[in-house]
Amino acid sequence: MKIGLRRRHFLGLMAAGATLPLTTRFAQAATPFAFQASWINDAEFAGYFAAIDKGFYAEEGLDLAYLSGGPDVIPESTLIAGKSDLTLTTPDTTIKAIVEQGAPFKIIGAQYQKNPIGIVSLVSNPIKTPQDLVGKTLAVPPVNVVSVEAMLKISGIDRAAVTIVPYAYDPTPLIKGEIDASLDFTTNVPFTISQQGVEATSFLLYDFGFTIFNDTVVVTDETLAGKRKEIVSFLRASRKGWEENLKDPAAYPPTFAERWFKGTGRSIENEVFFNTAQKPLIEAPGGIFSMSEEAIAANIEALAAVGISATREMFDTTLLEEI
Template identity: 75%
Template sequence: MKLVTATTTIPFWYKSANAATPITMQAAWINDAEFAGYFVAIDKGYYKNEGLDMTYLSGGPDVIPESSIITGKADLALTTPDTTIKAIAEQGAKFKIIGAQYQKNPIGIVSLASNPIRSPKDLIGKTIAIPPVNVISVDAMLKINNIDKSKVKIVPYSYDPTPLIEGEVDASLDFTTNVPYTIKMLGKKATSFLLYDFGFTIFNDTVVVTEEVLKTKRKQLISWLRASRKGWDENFKDPS
């Protein structure tokens, strides 16, 4: 088994052939190891075996996953739960969360080992780069840990570790499952801690559908979840 990485050639959409019922998923980010289980499920024919013709749409910094299901471009989307929950609570969005890829959120604070930030209190007086969509998560984590937000300088983050490596910021909010390795490849050593380990216990890559799709495609969604789980189980057997 080979783990699909960002260097693997996969188009921005990826479709499994010869299946009966079309279903389209919108990923939350670009093609990388974060979504390996779905690629394995496609390659192994798990969706096809469930009677599904599965189309995979890649995400990216300019893709809002929720928009894909609102417009009907996709039947389901992987989302950041913060934005989905906020849309439901504040805007009355007709979304339903039917699953979660990450039971323990891998988002965390990444810093250089030469200037380590190991806990929320270490953020006081520091500058941290955060994607706008994730500011709400850090705000919540700071509040949970009784840290005054005004004592932490937050600047926008464009998913590029260069400012951290060059010392322009003290830390960034990133997926701890891959960014520390990216930094290592660039010649530096990173350290990190999870927001989850400091009270912000929320899932990530939540599987979201509209209420209408849940009503009309419930059977297909269950089949999709089952096939996806098989893909992840297979990937875990050999994640190398």
């Protein structure tokens, strides 16, 4: 999956503005806007990197501060602390915060129409369905246990029938046969395992009833009221960046090797695999970030299976109508 921390990147319009007359530069001063990513710099965020490098945010009048994430970063907390204007989250954690803590969040878009999180196992000991997990040991990151429990419940499987142990985003125990499967990003980990000379197989929780988005785009009610224009500009530029990146998933990762991806310890071949695998999970008939009424209803139903009471009012699709 995704490991480590990265530095912050603050990008502005200085270079572009230097070629403009002084009056134009001051008249068109960019608006600061901070975006908190949900993890380290990998292909999960390739569309945003493309949008930055192509100048799409600058064209929208935004001075974007891109904040890298990592295991020690709680995206929603950066909104509450005022460190970011917008972030990416998982809808289960965000909606739990709204319901249980009264958090002033609004979900305004979804990067992943289908959540890329799934069950990864080895071809030599395949786990192809939730039923195959009965009597097996599954490693799950603590933050994702609720998702696995939801899938098991929806599939009619007793939670006690599966041994769930903590997972630290390292496929080594799976490769060594110490566990039977792990919960991870299916867009990434199978490639990592293959590099060890072992073939992996996987399935999405989404395909077995836990039909939720991932990397939901979230803002606070206050930011939504005060920076609506900037949020729409961010969505418009980001959509352009993702469309550009996904034209050819193999094209952009090599250009990020010494900049955005530097220091991750992963190969560019890995990032190309990731970028290619995520394309069908991101693209949608309504456009990137879209949330159809059917998809929202599916999210609400899936979350209800684990006692998370989502409502339609927690999702705002009106900004997407403006891009």
